[in-house]
Amino acid sequence: MSAERIEEFLGAVKSAFAGNTLIKLKLAGYHGGEVDLKSIDVKKIVAKGVEKFSFTFHYKTRDIIKNQIQPEALGNLRTALKDEFRSAQLATTDFDMSFERNGDKVRLKRSEVAGRETPSTDHNRAKNRPLTETNKPYLHALGITGKDGQVRNDAQDKFRQINKMVEIFAPLIQAIKTDRPRIVDMGAGKGYLDFALYDYLTTTALRPVDMIGVEMRDKLVSDGNATAAQSGFDGLSFAPGTILDYDASGADAVIALHACDTATDDAIFKGISAGASLIAVAPCCHKQIRRQMEAGQPATQLDVLLRHGIFLERQAEMVTDTLRALLLELNGYRTKVFEFVSDAHTPKNNLIVAEKDGRAGRDREALLKQIADVKAMFGVERHYLEGLLGL
Numbered sequence: 001m002s003a004e005r006i007e008e009f010l011g012a013v014k015s016a017f018a019g020n021t022l023i024k025l026k027l028a029g030y031h032g033g034e035v036d037l038k039s040i041d042v043k044k045i046v047a048k049g050v051e052k053f054s055f056t057f058h059y060k061t062r063d064i065i066k067n068q069i070q071p072e073a074l075g076n077l078r079t080a081l082k083d084e085f086r087s088a089q090l091a092t093t094d095f096d097m098s099f100e101r102n103g104d105k106v107r108l109k110r111s112e113v114a115g116r117e118t119p120s121t122d123h124n125r126a127k128n129r130p131l132t133e134t135n136k137p138y139l140h141a142l143g144i145t146g147k148d149g150q151v152r153n154d155a156q157d158k159f160r161q162i163n164k165m166v167e168i169f170a171p172l173i174q175a176i177k178t179d180r181p182r183i184v185d186m187g188a189g190k191g192y193l194d195f196a197l198y199d200y201l202t203t204t205a206l207r208p209v210d211m212i213g214v215e216m217r218d219k220l221v222s223d224g225n226a227t228a229a230q231s232g233f234d235g236l237s238f239a240p241g242t243i244l245d246y247d248a249s250g251a252d253a254v255i256a257l258h259a260c261d262t263a264t265d266d267a268i269f270k271g272i273s274a275g276a277s278l279i280a281v282a283p284c285c286h287k288q289i290r291r292q293m294e295a296g297q298p299a300t301q302l303d304v305l306l307r308h309g310i311f312l313e314r315q316a317e318m319v320t321d322t323l324r325a326l327l328l329e330l331n332g333y334r335t336k337v338f339e340f341v342s343d344a345h346t347p348k349n350n351l352i353v354a355e356k357d358g359r360a361g362r363d364r365e366a367l368l369k370q371i372a373d374v375k376a377m378f379g380v381e382r383h384y385l386e387g388l389l390g391l
């Protein structure tokens with residue numbers, strides 16, 4: 001009986017998919033074995049002319065999107081409804097259908113609706129992106145758009161990434177309780193993030209901010225300042241010099257995207273020293289700790305795990321960023337580490353987000369012990385950030 005009900009529900013999903021009336025399918029009440037998975041949202045997309053189901057897996061601290069063609073997707077949905085999710089809600093333009101499973105019993109409830117619009121399935125649609133207006137001088141100066149103000153074909157990926165960055169960083173900045181937050185981006189490069197975030201915050205979210213990109217390459221600084229002036233972005237500027245030499249006092253947020261190796265630590269140190277409410281860094285290479293792991297004496301049980309260069313590299317990344325997160329906590333920051341863009345775009349996709357919180361870092365002794373234990377286990381003598389913090 002429950003198998004029949006599951007097939008009836010899947011039949012409704014299938015016909016909504018085929019008839020372009022599927023708005024959304026949500027699976028909830030997860031009780032399977034995947035750690036931290038909460039729910040799944042499913043919709044239809046058309047990518048490069050192929051119709052697919054797009055699954056967004058919502059985990060506790062991150063979302064993962066997977067697109068699948070129909071037979072594979074329906075097979076996975078069948079398993080999910082049978083064994084893993086207790087409830088599902090299907091929304092279409094014509095009706096809603098709910099699915100509730102209690103043990104072997106399945107209940108379906110259908111209600112008719114009217115007046116809903118057919119959803120867009122264009123995978124490249126712009127309407128949900130934070131940067132809706134593309135005819136902007138900075139997008140042209142950065143090579144994202146052509147003379148016609150349209151995103152160039154070869155810059156679609158970059159534009160998607162920039163929008164993703166804005167989606168992630170804007171809410172973090174908006175949560176800062178200051179009228180006009182001062183944001184410092186360390187190792188700003190060409191300033192993709194700075195321009196996009198400044199544009200979104202000031203013109204769409206109507207949130208005044210001051211944003212400074214610190215960059216040691218003079219040409220990038222002068223180009224960035226010229227484009228900011230041309231764009232009329234009064235609160236955005238670029239400052240020449242190194243991260244460590246920059247006086248970050250008064251910064252409410254310190255961010256750094258792929259600042260090389262220990263430049264990420266310089267940025268974290270500047271954020272902590274300034275007492276910034278937010279420190280958000282996407283680290284780049286992890287050479288400092290890798291060298292120490294190679295030269296030091298990690299626990300012998302780890303020999304087998306560190307034997308292959310590629311795994312040593314990944315362990316070095318985990319050890320480096322774990323120690324960074326612990327050091328941030330030690331300095332009063334509630335810290336999370338998550339994947340912020342798909343690794344199809346870049347393997348450098350960890351984001352450390354630290355928010356100042358009076359309750360964080362209270363158990364100093366326990367944190368210091370954890371730091372010492374991690375270092376001892378992996379043969380790390382000293383994390384560069386420890387030195388900056390005078391530990």
Ligand SMILES: C[S@@+](CC[C@H](N)C(=O)[O-])C[C@H]1O[C@@H](n2cnc3c(N)ncnc32)[C@H](O)[C@@H]1O
Nearest residue numbers: 187188189215216241242243257258259260263
């Ligand atoms: C990989 S790029 C990333 C640029 C930009 N954040 C982005 O994600 O598009 C790193 C940038 O950081 C700058 N940089 C590295 N170390 C720095 C330091 N210690 N002080 C200032 N800038 C630095 C480099 O010149 C380079 O432009």
